[in-house]
Amino acid sequence: xxxxxxxxxxxxxxxxxxxxxxxxxxxxxxxxxxxxxxxxxxxxxxxxxxxxxxxxxxxxxxxxxxxxxxxxxxxxxxxxxxxxxxxxxxxxxxxxxxxxxxxxxxxxxxxxxxxxxxxxxxxxxxxxxxxxxxxxxxxxxxxxxxxxxxxxxxxxxxxxxxxxxxxxxxxxxxxxxxxxxxxxxxxxxxxxxxxxxxxxxxxxxxxxxxxxxxxxxxxxxxxxxxxxxxxxxxxxxxxxxxxxxxxxxxxxxxxxxxxxxxxxxxxxxxxxxxxxxxxxxxxxxxxxxxxxxxxxxxxxxxxxxxxxxxxxxxxxxxxxxxxxxxxxxxxxxxxxxxxxxxxxxxxxxxxxxxxxxxxxxxxxxxxxxxxxxxxxxxxxxxxxxxx
Amino acid sequence: xxxxxxxxxxxxxxxxxxxxxxxxxxxxxxxxxxxxxxxxxxxxxxxxxxxxxxxxxxxxxxxxxxxxxxxxxxxxxxxxxxxxxxxxxxxxxxxxxxxxxxxxxxxxxxxxxxxxxxxxxxxxxxxxxxxxxxxxxxxxxxxxxxxxxxxxxxxxxxxxxxxxxxxxxxxxxxxxxxxxxxxxxxxxxxxxxxxxxxxxxxxxxxxxxxxxxxxxxxxxxxxxxxxxxxxxxxxxxxxxxxxxxxxxxxxxxxxxxxxxxxxxxxxxxxxxxxxxxxxxxxxxxxxxxxxxxxxxxxxxxxxxxxxxxxxxxxxxxxxxxxxxxxxxxxxxxxxxx
Ligand code: SF4
Numbered sequence: 082x083x084x085x086x087x088x089x090x091x092x093x094x095x096x097x098x099x100x101x102x103x104x105x106x107x108x109x110x111x112x113x114x115x116x117x118x119x120x121x122x123x124x125x126x127x128x129x130x131x132x133x134x135x136x137x138x139x140x141x142x143x144x145x146x147x148x149x150x151x152x153x154x155x156x157x158x159x160x161x162x163x164x165x166x167x168x169x170x171x172x173x174x175x176x177x178x179x180x181x182x183x184x185x186x187x188x189x190x191x192x193x194x195x196x197x198x199x200x201x202x203x204x205x206x207x208x209x210x211x212x213x214x215x216x217x218x219x220x221x222x223x224x225x226x227x228x229x230x231x232x233x234x235x236x237x238x239x240x241x242x243x244x245x246x247x248x249x250x251x252x253x254x255x256x257x258x259x260x261x262x263x264x265x266x267x268x269x270x271x272x273x274x275x276x277x278x279x280x281x282x283x284x285x286x287x288x289x290x291x292x293x294x295x296x297x298x299x300x301x302x303x304x305x306x307x308x309x310x311x312x313x314x315x316x317x318x319x320x321x322x323x324x325x326x327x328x329x330x331x332x333x334x335x336x337x338x339x340x341x342x343x344x345x346x347x348x349x350x351x352x353x354x355x356x357x358x359x360x361x362x363x364x365x366x367x368x369x370x371x372x373x374x375x376x377x378x379x380x381x382x383x384x385x386x387x388x389x390x391x392x393x394x395x396x397x398x399x400x401x402x403x404x405x406x407x408x409x410x411x412x413x414x415x416x417x418x419x420x421x422x423x424x425x426x427x428x429x430x431x432x433x434x435x436x437x438x439x440x441x442x443x444x445x446x447x448x449x450x451x452x453x454x455x456x457x458x459x460x461x462x463x464x465x466x467x468x
Numbered sequence: 469x470x471x472x473x474x475x476x477x478x479x480x481x482x483x484x485x486x487x488x489x490x491x492x493x494x495x496x497x498x499x500x501x502x503x504x505x506x507x508x509x510x511x512x513x514x515x516x517x518x519x520x521x522x523x524x525x526x527x528x529x530x531x532x533x534x535x536x537x538x539x540x541x542x543x544x545x546x547x548x549x550x551x552x553x554x555x556x557x558x559x560x561x562x563x564x565x566x567x568x569x570x571x572x573x574x575x576x577x578x579x580x581x582x583x584x585x586x587x588x589x590x591x592x593x594x595x596x597x598x599x600x601x602x603x604x605x606x607x608x609x610x611x612x613x614x615x616x617x618x619x620x621x622x623x624x625x626x627x628x629x630x631x632x633x634x635x636x637x638x639x640x641x642x643x644x645x646x647x648x649x650x651x652x653x654x655x656x657x658x659x660x661x662x663x664x665x666x667x668x669x670x671x672x673x674x675x676x677x678x679x680x681x682x683x684x685x686x687x688x689x690x691x692x693x694x695x696x697x698x699x700x701x702x703x704x705x706x707x708x709x710x711x712x713x714x715x716x717x718x719x720x721x722x723x724x725x726x727x728x729x730x731x732x733x734x735x736x737x738x739x740x741x742x743x744x745x746x747x748x749x750x751x752x753x754x755x756x757x758x759x760x761x762x763x764x765x766x767x768x769x770x771x772x773x774x775x776x777x778x779x780x781x782x783x784x785x786x787x788x789x790x791x792x793x794x795x796x797x798x799x800x801x802x803x804x805x
Contacts, residue, residue: 093714093786100787122730129732131789315787436797447730458782458792466710466790467776468632 090314099319100135106326107137114140115279116325117420119269120286121148121448122313128457130315142322143420144453146268146367147286149236150177150446151418154366155196155407157261158183160397161233162197164259164389165207167396171225173218174199174233175240176211177446180439184403193433193440194410199233215244215258222256231389234258237265238292241378242352245359248384257389260379263365265289266297267376273304277421282325284318285310287340292356294348298336307334310344359384368442369407369415412441417450424454431455475570480600489598493576497583498562498593510594512559515618520555522546523614527607531574533649535663539581541739542611544668547589548688551670552742554625554677555617557589562613563597567606578609589668591615622681627700629684632707634745636771637754639672639764640665642694643722643736651725662721667740672763676742679757680750689738692796696735697743698771698781699795706778711771711793714786734783735796745773 089095107114118124124144127133133142146152158181165172182196203209208228212218215232222230230253234244241262265286272278283306285295290310301308307328311321320339328334338344356378365377380388390397408414411429416422424430424443434440436452443451458464478485487506495503502510526542536544543560550557562582566575586593644665651660669688677683687697694716698709711734718733726733740763746754751769758764781793 091786096787125730128791130787131783131785131791132787134789135787436794456792456794456797458780464782464790464792465776466708466774466782466784468772468774 090312090316092316095316096135096319099316099323102323103135103140103319103326104137106323106330107140109330110139112139114281114326114329115143116140116282116284116322117143117145117272117280118284118286118311119145119147119265120284120289121151121446122288123147123284123286123311123318124450124453125447126313126315126318128453128459131457132315132318133459134463135319136322140322140326142284143280144417144450145272145420146370146418147265148418148443148446148448148450149240149263150181151414151442151449152263152367152370153178153181153235153261153442154368155184155403156366157233157235157259158198159185159400159403160389161199161231161259162202162207163396163401164231164393165199165202165209166205169229171208171210171221171228171230172199172202172233173210173212173221173230175235177448178233178235179203179209179211180445181442182409182439184407185401186404191438193429194404194406195440196404196409215240215247219247219252219256222253226253226255228255229392230256232256232258233261235261237263237289238356239288241360242292242356245356248359248380248387249355252387257387257392258380259389260377262360262378263367264362264376264378266293267373268367268370269298269301271371271373272419273301273306275419278419280306280420281329282307282309284321284325287312287317287343290340290344290348292349292352294346295336295338295344296347302334302336305334309337310340312340312343370418408442409440414441414443414451417443424451425460427451473572475566475568475572475575475600477568477600477602479566480598486598490596493579494562494596494598497579498586499583500592500594502594503596510559510561512594512616517621518619520550520553520617520619521615522549523612524549525610525612527610528649529607530649530652531578531608533652533664534660535648536666536739537578537581538609538611539578540585541666542613543582543585543589544666544739545690546613546615547591547668547670548742550615550617551668551673552625552686552688553617553619554623554686555619556674557591557615557617557670559616560586560591560593560613561595561615562593562611564599565606565610566598566600567608568600568603570608575609585668589670623677625683625686627685627702627705630701630705630707630745630773631684631747632773632775634684634747634773635751635769636698636709636711636773637744637746637751637758638689638694638717638768638770639669639742639758640766641717641719641722642689642738642741643726643733644719645739646693646736647722647725647733660721660725662719665738665740667763669740669742669763672758672761673742675761676744676754676757680746680754682747682750683744683754684747685745687743689741689743691737693733693735693737694743695732695781695793696796698793701745702779702781704779708774708777708780708782709771710774711781711783713783715768715770717766717768734793
């Protein structure tokens with residue numbers, strides 16, 4: 082029997098010390114300091130542990146493009162829906178993707194510019210199943226040799242590594258993937274070039290950097306942005322923030338690894354080599370943001386036979402009617418994803434758009450900023466308690 | 469009955485095989501006087517007073533899981549629904565929907581488990597029903613149980629009686645059932661020390677009410693976990709509830725496994741824990757009473773009722789920070805990252 086805080090990375094005494102340290106460092110700044118993280122899990126943990134409560138008023142932590150579900154291009158979602166509705170297909174997906182609206186209009190069901198999600202496809206008879214990993218999807222293919230099993234391979238570096246490992250070892254002949262895997266560093270590189278982007282520091286992703294390492298971020302400090310890779314427990318997150326602030330106070334923006342127990346400077350070479358064998362980097366559309374060169378993973382060489390684009394080329398050549406706007410009308414996910422707006426800036430947040438009836442993608446995934454803000458009650462003020 | 473190994477459509481036809489199933493398995497195992505009569509309705513003694521009446525249907529995958537099975541769940545679930553209203557559960561009905569082909573050996577195990585749980589709770593299963601659906605049209609077995617209980621005079625239990633300043637207690641570790649069952653699901657099948665906590669709580673609750681008769685609110689923790697109970701207690705009420713997450717008792721397997729899967733243990737299910745709100749002057753008595761009972765060894769104070777925020781459940785962390793505790797939206801699913 083244990084209570085919360087099973088290890089030192091959740092230790093309240095350490096957290097209190099870091100809080101103190103951050104407060105001291107923050108006193109050195111006349112202007113507000115903005116730190117952006119680029120990992121949905123960071124936002125989720127910020128909410129779960131109420132970490133914004135522990136920061137001084139002049140230190141703001143913003144959520145960046147760290148939610149794979151939110152940036153997944155509508156084309157892949159629509160493709161998944163289309164395939165799910167083919168009788169020969171069992172469509173498997175992480176649970177997080179199921180309720181994400183794509184761009185196929187869904188008329189007359191709910192209010193607003195409503196789009197179809199995989200759940201809607203399921204309700205229309207599609208065989209859609211949530212799986213926990215790509216390996217479960219492959220097992221399903223083995224158990225259903227007469228069906229075509231499609232795995233909606235959404236996610237960042239972290240999840241695509243498992244896909245590479247599986248395909249390299251060989252997957253069943255009736256197993257295919259939708260190549261919706263994104264590579265985060267090119268998007269991060271794009272941020273400082275954006276108009277209106279004024280961020281003083283980055284918390285680099287924890288999971289993704291365990292694969293890629295952080296050398297690839299070496300040029301970010303050239304923009305005057307202080308960087309620290311950070312883990313996810315409260316001590317990790319606060320240590321990352323303290324590192325960024327210290328670098329800024331010393332006026333030496335650099336690249337620090339505060340998550341050394343998981344991240345190596347050059348990443349996980351074995352995983353990277355496997356990744357490179359199976360996937361090539363390609364340009365990908367980040368939903369509502371931009372086409373970003375080199376930011377996606379595409380099957381290469383002999384592995385292309387696992388691509389839905391190869392196997393289902395005929396079906397996919399005849400797509401259903403799609404809306405031209407990537408996000409539903411009025412949804413501000415794109416700005417929120419870039420840290421240019423906050424969920425409570427969106428007029429339909431907590432009104433038309435809630436987790437049980439999501440209007441935009443950022444309200445669907447646990448990594449989504451809108452959802453995290455909704456379920457953990459994050460906002461401009463600390464929650465007021467009166468006993 | 470032993471002539472067949474599996475359920476056939478005729479087991480639900482109302483004919484000979486149905487009768488065999490009822491006499492040889494259900495009536496023989498449950499062994500209650502009304503059931504042995506094989507009448508269309510059980511005729512029961514009525515001790516007078518107010519009645520509590522509850523029904524619940526049960527389906528679960530897998531049917532047998534560490535710490536219990538669907539039979540134990542079906543009995544304990546309804547017993548607990550009655551008990552948290554302050555009622556003493558007395559009678560239960562049990563209706564089965566069986567899928568053609570369901571192994572009778574498994575059914576027998578489940579029925580025996582129901583009887584054992586009923587004995588543990590001190591109640592009788594007095595009437596029942598059996599239907600058989602075609603293969604592919606059911607998930608093996610569904611069980612509906614309906615229960616009757618009698619409410620002693622003088623109890624005032626319900627969210628409308630809760631007041632700011634009341635103290636929130638739980639009878640033990642949170643999230644056990646949800647995590648234990650999830651660990652057995654397809655694709656995981658890992659072995660944990662953890663077992664489901666499924667158990668009838670009427671004994672524990674009777675002990676608590678004897679020591680602390682002014683308990684204001686009670687609810688057994690089921691799907692949606694502690695988060696659902698906390699939210700139900702304050703929903704649309706002029707008060708809120710604050711939970712101190714560091715005080716919530718958690719089994720180490722629940723801590724580790726939910727961490728691994730990115731699941732909030734406060735949203736994970738139990739089937740043998742009760743949450744209650746006690747007025748300040750009865751907190752000690754309620755806690756001591758729970759500690760004196762085998763099912764309440766790890767009982768703890770986990771929070772309090774606050775004036776603000778109204779209608780909301782919040783968590784105060786070990787760090788002094790705060791967050792909302794959501795009303796669970798969907799079944800807890802592992803996340804991408
Ligand atoms: S609340 Fe978020 S997800 Fe919902 S519509 Fe607004 S920006 Fe989009």
